[in-house]
Amino acid sequence: MKLLKVQEVLDAEVVGGLEWIDREVETVCGADLMSDVLAFTKESTLLLTGLTNIQVVRTAEMSDLVGIVFVRGKRPSPELIELARMKNIPLLVTQHSLFESCGRLYSNDLKSCDLL
Amino acid sequence: MSGGQEIILEFELHAAIFDVAGEASSKIKRVLQQIGVRADVIRRIAISAYEGEMNTIIHSLGGTMRVVIFPERTEIILEDIGPGIADINLAMQEGYSTAPDYVREMGFGAGMGLPNMARCTDKFDIQSAVGVGTKIMMVVFH
Numbered sequence: 001m002k003l004l005k006v007q008e009v010l011d012a013e014v015v016g017g018l019e020w021i022d023r024e025v026e027t028v029c030g031a032d033l034m035s036d037v038l039a040f041t042k043e044s045t046l047l048l049t050g051l052t053n054i055q056v057v058r059t060a061e062m063s064d065l066v067g068i069v070f071v072r073g074k075r076p077s078p079e080l081i082e083l084a085r086m087k088n089i090p091l092l093v094t095q096h097s098l099f100e101s102c103g104r105l106y107s108n109d110l111k112s113c114d115l116l
Numbered sequence: 117m118s119g120g121q122e123i124i125l126e127f128e129l130h131a132a133i134f135d136v137a138g139e140a141s142s143k144i145k146r147v148l149q150q151i152g153v154r155a156d157v158i159r160r161i162a163i164s165a166y167e168g169e170m171n172t173i174i175h176s177l178g179g180t181m182r183v184v185i186f187p188e189r190t191e192i193i194l195e196d197i198g199p200g201i202a203d204i205n206l207a208m209q210e211g212y213s214t215a216p217d218y219v220r221e222m223g224f225g226a227g228m229g230l231p232n233m234a235r236c237t238d239k240f241d242i243q244s245a246v247g248v249g250t251k252i253m254m255v256v257f258h
Contacts, residue, residue: 034223038163039232043155053222055170058138062145062162064155079135087142 001025001110003067003090006046009104010094012069016081017090023066027113030071030102034059041065045113048101052076054083061087071098123147123185129172129196134222137173141166144183151185153258160236161190161256167229167236168194168252174219175199176249187258189238194252201244208234208242 004021007014014021026044031037032051041047043064049056052074060068067090070076075093076084084091094101125147127140145162153161165181172179172194179196201207208230215225234240239255 032223033226033228035167035226035228035232037223038167039228039235043159049223051223054135055137055222055224058142058166059223061138062141062159062166064159 001105001108003046003092005108006067006069006105006110007092009108010069010092010096010101012092012094015070015076015091015093016084017067017088020067020088020090023090025066025110028102028105028110029113030098032098037065038063041113046105046110048098048105050074050098052080054080056080057084057087057089060084060089065089067092069094069101071096071101121187123151125183125185127169127181127183129169129176129179129181129194131173131176131178131198133173137170138166140181141169147185148190153190157256157258161192164233164236164254164256165192167233168192168254170224171229172196174215174224179249189255189257192237192252192254192256195249196251197249200246200248200250201242202246204242204244 003023025046028046029041030048037059044066047065048069069092073095144165148158176196176198182193184191210231211227213225213227219225237254238257241253244250
């Protein structure tokens with residue numbers, strides 16, 4: 001599924017990296033624990049998180065994530081948006097909760113990143 | 117050895133400075149991309165370096181990360197001054213952590229760092245002396 005479709009499914013706003021909205025999302029991870037993201041995701045995974053500190057972008061950069069969705073209407077700082085822009089990482093904000101967001105994407109045939 | 121073809125990168129890591137935490141690992145990743153190392157290999161090196169960089173910033177009083185990129189492998193050496201690790205076997209267990217709450221609020225300190233570094237690398241060695249510091253050596257083959 002393309003990020004553009006994710007945006008539609010989550011009623012999300014693109015707050016950074018609009019030029020990468022055509023990227024393909026293969027799997028999804030919902031987590032506030034960046035250690036788990038680093039340990040268990042694979043590339044082309046979309047991260048859904050309630051955390052908005054700068055380490056979320058670092059984690060996405062190191063793990064080759066396809067983008068970040070901030071849930072529950074949490075808005076990243078201008079510093080985070082600027083770092084993500086430099087790292088070519090698109091950012092979305094949805095008003096939906098983490099559970100609701102995961103459920104909507106799962107219902108649209110997106111699967112979890114491999115936990116093994 | 118590889119006849120002087122290696123690239124050496126050295127970084128100072130400062131305790132509890134989180135706004136630039138990850139800069140060193142980011143630089144390592146860029147260099148590996150420039151010399152054309154495979155993306156899945158770069159990912160393992162970047163994750164190991166980043167976990168190590170965060171660990172040093174979180175737990176030590178400061179340290180260094182030295183990275184030597186050979187044509188067929190990358191070596192990462194992290195050395196810090198700090199409290200050290202009393203029980204390395206315990207520290208290597210997933211879920212064991214001594215990180216303070218403010219680190220957990222950033223999404224770290226879940227006790228996944230060391231095991232994840234060991235999992236992502238081909239060679240992993242850790243030595244530590246309580247009250248002195250910790251040294252970690254990792255190798256990833258390209």
